[in-house]
Amino acid sequence: MISNKEIIELVEKQISSGLLQHVCQVAQxxxxxxxxxxxxxxKAFLAGILHDYAKERPEEELTAIAEENGLLDEIxxxxxxLLHAPVGAILIKKELGIEDEEILNAIGNHTLGRPSMGRLEKxxxxxxMIEPGRDYPGVERLRNLCQCDLDQAMLAALDSTLGYCLQHKRMIHPQTINTRNYFLKLDKMKAKQSRKDQG
Ligand SMILES: [Fe+2]
Ligand SMILES: [Fe+2]
Structure with a gap:
């Protein structure tokens, strides 16, 4: 099994210094x-270091690997x-021998999210979205939510992502919408439960 130190060294060789700074901040x-x-x-540190492993690979390579693995859809x-996440998970398994499902899922779903995400994925x-280098309207509110409730933070993060896509005329992958609806439903269920508990 490859050590964390060796993994960081391998990542350092493969990505640009700007991206390296980002992944280190995400890891921390x-x-x-x-x-x-x-x-x-x-695991959180390692997944953070590796989450953008495929981000600088050429689009043709991302598309070819996705096609080989039956991932490619219209969006x-x-x-x-968007494929740098799921293709990243495939490459990390293949090139670095990382088999931990939690780590692979966290990397594979960091662009679209997915309903019923596990804790490390969230x-x-x-x-x-909140590492110290990020600066966009609403990031402070998201940082605060990340201190207390991961599900509420996910709902706010997805709303922010979808708002950005609408504003900038970006394509939206249906999995992002499904993920947002999942967290919205969860939020409503929790609110209902807490009203019941209060009386
Ligand atoms: Fe990414
Ligand atoms: Fe990233």
């Missing part, structure tokens, strides 16, 4: 969130950039 943010939400901090074909999705 994810590690802190893992401690707060009682998840494996080492991915039009926005191949942490990586959110850490990517």
């Amino acid at each position: 943010t994810a590690e802190k969130m893992a401690v707060r939400f009682e998840t494996d901090r080492e 991915y074909r039009q926005v191949p950039f 942490i990586i999705y959110l850490a990517d």
Whole structure:
């Protein structure tokens, strides 16, 4: 099994310095969130370092790997950039021998999210959006939500992502909509439950 140090060295060789700074900040943010939400901090750090492993691969390569693995759909074909997440998970397994399903899912779903995401998946999705280098309207509110409730933070993060896509005329993958609806439903259920509990 390859060590974390060796993995970081391998990543350093493959990605640009700008991206390296981003992935290190995501890893540190994810590690802190893992401690707060009682998840494996080492896995969170590793998933953070590796989440954009395929981000700088050419679009043709992303599309070809996605096609080979039966991942390619209409939206991915039009926005191949989104594939850096699921293709990243495939490459990490193949090239680095990482087999941990939680880590692979967290990397594979960090662009679209998915309904019923696990805790590490939510942490990586959110850490990517709130790492200290991020600056956009609403990021402070999202940072605050990430301190107390991962599900509420996911709903806010997805609303923000969808709002950005609408505003900038970007294609929206249906999985992002399904994920947002899942967290909206969860939020409504929790609110209903807490009203019941209060009396
Ligand atoms: Fe990414
Ligand atoms: Fe990222």
